[in-house]
Amino acid sequence: MAAYHPTAAELLEAVRGFLGEEIQPALTDHNLSFKLRIALNVIKIVERELQLEPQFAQQELTSLRNLLDREEGSPEELNTDLCVRISRGDFDNDDSALLDHLERAALHKLAIDNPSYSTYQRLLATEE
């Protein structure tokens, strides 16, 4: 793939700076400034996703393949397969390999969606 410059992350950073530093202080409407805060937060989610997702996706694929004992299949197919197997009772509710996989996957999502979330912070502190 050709290199695009500025990168997607750099473009977003510029937009976030503009919205946060120039538009936000100029807003007087309470409702609009509430929505702008949400929009800025969405931009941060996308920035984190651009940075973290490739590495997480690879780790998760490996983990899913191990858990399901399958060598083929797209992440979507494997995820659907896992859901079907859980739903028909292939796993016990306290299956530790399953719970570990799901927790790692959820922590990856939170690292992108909301790393300040209380449970994420608590689990991160426990790991260290």
Add this chain to the structure above:
Amino acid sequence: MVTTLQGKLQRAVHRHIDREQTVCDLRPLTGGAASATWQFDTTSNTDTRELILRTAPGGATVATGLDKTTEAQVQSAAVDAGVPAARVVFVLDQDDELGSGYVMERLPGESIPRKILRDERFGSARQVMTAQCGEILARIHAMDLNALPPLPDLSAPAQLSRYEEIYRSLVEPLPTFELAFRWLDKHCPPTLPPRLVHGDFRNGNFLVDPSSGITTVLDWELAHLGDPLEDLGWLCVNSWRFGHSEQAVGGFGQREALFAAYENAGGGAVDPRRVRFWELFGVLKWGIFCLYMSAADPAGNARSVERAAIGRRVSETEIDLLQLLNDRAES
């Protein structure tokens, strides 16, 4: 012809209160997903009244809350039973041309959870709120069902199948939600004689006074008949602790203190496992609500920024479900 909200509300106030009252300072409040809320005053030569208008908004919501007339009836019955809630002044009718809705008194107090949990001035309120929650819930759950309008009967199995149906209608299956449904099916408690359940009794739906604590319980639109312990479980859902996870009850108290206050106020014996069932169900319900709110509009309209963003809160519910399923939740 009267077309503006202000004009129609003025006419409704003349019809339902009296001809002397003038509507002023009409302002929208940031409302919940299932209601639109305005604050306004009415003044006459002799008095000023501080009021709230609450109407049904356009658009579908997942919760399928009560219609506004029924909600007003439940709220009035709660006031009559001594529950701290706002008195209903009048219910809109067809001639008001404002849709369904009602007007209630506007009470003072802070509702924003982060302020209530963090600001020093709410320190003494936080000390009493857990016991107040137990007492208020005991009072709600003791209400005479004959004093209430017909309400949906939503026992645990009924709610499980309703939310599973909504979940199955959404695009992407989530393994953690599958596991949660299996756990809930397996641990579904036997159905007891139904009581009035508030349905959204949590931090964020209380008005809090810095010295006296909870003065008003808001948002009666999800009231239904069912298992009273549903309200206790929902109050403990981690999302409603707003970062203060170590305080399981709304970010301000401990479960044991809540249960003791509830029992002392005549609420009946609390089975902690039953509360836990409802807490886990509550986390899942909130997760499905987030999924639903962020799902693509079938008509192809772009999502609002709020609706788009709420979809990325699903991961919060996944990690909380796993903590509960894994029995590693603190306290």
